[in-house]
Amino acid sequence: MLPQVLKTSDLGAWVEALMAESRVAAPVLKETNVSDPTDLKFGWQYVPDPADVRLDYTVTVLGPKKFLWPPRQKLVRYNLGAGAEPEAIIDHEPHVLLGVHPCDITAIATLDAAFAKDVPDPHYLARRSDTAIIGLDCGAPCDESSFCLDMGSLYPESGFDVMLTPLGDAYFVEVATQLGEALVEAAVVRPATKQDMEAHQAFAEEKRSDFHYKLPYELKYLPEILDASYDSLVWEAIARQCFSCGSCNIACPTCYCFDVYDEVEVDLSKGCRVRRYDSCQLDPFAEVAGGENFRQERASRLRHRMFRKGKYILEQTGRVGCVGCGRCERACVAGISIKDTYVQIAGSR
């Protein structure tokens, strides 16, 4: 399908049409800051009303990851007593993620790789394959914490079905897949004209000039720089401020570590095995029976996270482990920044 144009005023009707077919998740306004009412806080939600969709959003605490991989997910159900008869719980229904920023599109690709690799995880993948992604291009960085340009997530080439580019009172609509074509059929669009193409081009140029590199080196050197920093005193210094609260991991769109536990109904008749997000920054994460904890020190845990994001995940999945969205820094009460850390280690040894 050739590029189309959707008038901003027709967005609501499109969302409504999409909602008639399946659930639609999109950023909505969550609240305004108590101390500064102009400071708007957004969050991803299944949309209750098309009018709530806010494509002018900047950052969210959690990314759209939660729709693909719920924070708490039941894996297996079984009976207690004689016949356990364990069976997998794989629940999914078609849904649309509307307005996914480039960093999150990239992050989803990392999760796809992690969950499809070696032993595939149908609990994630079934939801994923039932997901349509409508991307939304960014013209300027969300805030100081973002460094998506550095992490190579600003220009995703795939991982979306449709890409929207905001052009003032309209969206430039590019279709990337067959599914995307079906989605756009539900919208009132018109083919893009030459002017639209030019406006789109202008957006791209402006985007190029609005984003700046923040790391003093190229991404491809990051694993090496991390390796060289393993014994650096930097980790100890940063970790002194770290609460080991796990907020950074929970907010991260590419983190996929989890804990597994069993839940039993009060009448003791049935149970299920559940997984929930876990965090490598928490004390007991690497502890084994006998009390041995292989990452007892805050500093070693913090280092592990920085390594995982900058090196291990890349080595494991072939996709970036950090997309530079800045969520961990925003979520961190101590103000620990992965971007600043990556800058700092370049000069440390």
Add this chain to the structure above:
Amino acid sequence: MADKPTLAFFSLACCEGCQLQVLACEEKLLPILEKADIVRFREASDGDADHYDVTFVEGSIVTAHDLERIKEIRAKTDTLVALGACATIAGVNAVKNFQDPDDVAAYVYGDKKEWFPHIAARPLKAEVPVDVEIHGCPINSDEFLEVVTCLLMGKPYRQPNYPVCVDCKLAGNVCLWNKGIPCLGVVTRAGCAPLMCPSAGHKCIGCRGLVDNPNTQAAKDVMAEFGLTVDDVLREFRLFQGIYDEVAKEA
């Protein structure tokens, strides 16, 4: 444990809100009533027994009489469960511990203060061995049910050992610190979700006590960056006592 274990509920100095949280389990209590006998629960019925398999005690020890009672209760009990902040970390009762005890009594009862002797508020574990702790002011009904389920199955209950931040992020809340409000969630033991304060837009006030191994130094540093004085910080931490000890030590 006998075929049908016996459960008992007691309260010492407290608001009895934790027992209300037990009642708030509503129909979910029914399967428990099938599996166990509640032999003592004054908020719902009367009756008593000589021995309890599991006893839930809410409230703090604040008088010599409370001290006697908890020892009696302990002697009749197999598994003692401390219910709520008052019982686990002394809760709000301990606020008075940081004032002159005589002045405290005089302020409320004037020249009749001698009629009402009291001792420093303390949690159950300060006087008797406690087997399971359910934190919170008030406790979370879901956690209560989980503990009872574990006890009925004979498996140990493991309390959450991570800070409130985790659940707060999972709920997608905007961090209160980002809104300029110092919140104790970073060092407070989780387990209150989904009814946690930050989800209602309010800072965590630390009612579940400290998580194991908290970085209180970082907490103080961060609070200082927010322009809070040591006094402010202590006051924040002091509301539910448990938290106070750690910070006071370092202050």
Add this chain to the structure above:
Amino acid sequence: MTEASKTLDIRVDYVTRIEGHGNIVAKVQDGELVECRMEITESPRFFEAMLRGRSWADAMFLTTRICGICACGHGTASLKATEDAMGFTRSEQTERLRRIVLAAEQLESHWLHCYFLVAPDFFGAPSVIPMAKTHTDVVLRAMRLKKLSHHICRVLVGRHTHPIGMVPGGYMKLPSVRTLKELRDHVASFDKDVQDTVDLFATFETPALERETEYESITHPQEYAFFDGRLMTSDGDEADSHAYRDIIHEEVVRHSTAKHVKNRRESLMVGALARFNNNHGQLNPEAKNAAERLGLAAPCTNPFHNNTAQIVETVHCYYDILLLLDSLIEAGIEDEKPPLEWPAGCAGTGVGIVEVPRGTLVHEYEYDEHGIVTGANLVIPTNQNLANIEADFRAYIPQVMEEGKREEEITHLLEMLVRAYDPCISCSAHLVKVEFK
């Protein structure tokens, strides 16, 4: 009447609690009541002293912990006191939301009390637990209703016991209009349960006891007062909130860690019956209709009817909540922010008075210019009723002895009288032990 029943020695351990536990002691010798008192043995908790040194922002956290049953009421009174001291004027929206929460707490408390603690008496059941099998529909309805009141608090202030989110000056997080609409629809669907409750309690027969006393409550020209109003008594006294001491005279008594209260007479009564007697004209039509069906008319001097008045109030509160929700939905939710700082240089005293399920509750705080509490006084409703309960016992014990009631009957009636006051849930469930000598 046998000789034996001319002597009575009642000793009830752990009957009542204000902030906990209490005993009843009553002795009759040769037909004469020689001793009668209510001992409050609850461990003293010293909230007034503990408040000193706390900041304006968390006075409420401390005071909600006085009582898990009336936490929303204590919270509301506490916030009113602080706002009064700050010189803060609440918005209409904040007031409406607070009124809903306060009304939901009346529902929670009254329903819990009437269904779980009073009803078993009338069904001849020892407690609500066996009733789950014998009167399943009643128990299920009770649970549904209790859950409803919980749900309202949960939506608006996070939870019922120790509410969160309401702070001096407003709310940290406001519900959306959509949430309110959902809440309204949900609440509206309980109409039948509310009415069925009235019908159920209309079938119960209330014991006879007439003893006039002074009825105290707040009163408001426009409404059946819970949230706002001047203090008044049925003996004709009125006072502004700051002058509450003109009516409420507190006194420390040896046998009670809870202070006693009186005004013109030896005792006074607060709670549902007092409010009904003082303000019945302002009940909404549904509640007036309920009072009629229940046979309750003002002035009513039978303390047993406090339960009946509670049922009338549940009807009033239920329909009031619907109206309040409607008005909020209609007005839309304004994104108001509570103040985060104490007003510079502001120092002084604030008083907050509200009606909680068991009666008039007063919080009074004195603040310094940094918003730190320097002094506090709290008047708890059950304390106010204590002297009145003692007075009722003095009237009632000779009466039932006169009527030649049997041992178990007297026991049961005394129990019911204690329960009627609803001094707290735990005490009401406890049997009054009567020993005939």
Add this chain to the structure above:
Amino acid sequence: MTQTDIEKGAAAASPYVPKMARIVAADQMTETERFFRLEMEGEPLAYEPGQFVGVTVFGVGESPISICSSPTQGERIELTIRSVGLVTGALRTFEAGDRLGIRGPFGNGFDTGAMKGQDVLFVAGGLGLAPTRSLIRYVLDKREDFGKVTILAGAREPNLLLFREEIAEWVERSDADTLVTVNQPDKDWKGNVGVITRLFKQVEIDPARTCAVIVGPPVMFKFAVLEALAAGVPEHRIICSLERHMKCGVGKCGHCQIRGVYVCRDGPVFTYEQVKRLREGI
């Protein structure tokens, strides 16, 4: 990942569903260790020595447990479980006839191919004997495939020694040297006394053709490795099995990760050369 990878994975069977197994024998070996022999209810497990399974007690949870039998013994699998917590504690009451959930086998197992024709030195301390026993039995059952076989086993006290009867049989064998030691003897103990490293003096090691398999608690491991190195065994022929917190067994949950390596998938068997490079390994 391509679209088809995602779609294929979406239709795949969940790796988290346990299969059912029946306990055919259970035996309390020591105060804390319990031995189980299991029979899978469906297809038997195909496994290698050194691999492990996830053992589920329904309603309680799952724990990773090494298979301590050898595939040469037949279709049944054997486990030795030390009771330390939730799941392992619940297993104390499990008897013959009870059913458990089993996932796996997981992990790489010992590289028996690479050991072929070599001398094998086993150094097993405490519970480390469980995973080691799997390989010992394998080697003894295929005795002609290997060179000299030496077994060093140690325990804190005599009554904590696992597989006592079996060790006695090994001691009897002429085609293997078996030495046992305890740290604290009781009055009936006739054998060696002292930490396991003391046994090294009593054995002859040809470093050019020896594989040293060392499994035990971290302290023991550290010193046994030093002994093996001192004897000239090269780092890549010192082999160990690591214990880590594990929740999935399939390289996803992240708990067992040591730097870039997932112990559940890339291990639990590693050479000392690898472990040393991991830094966080021991």
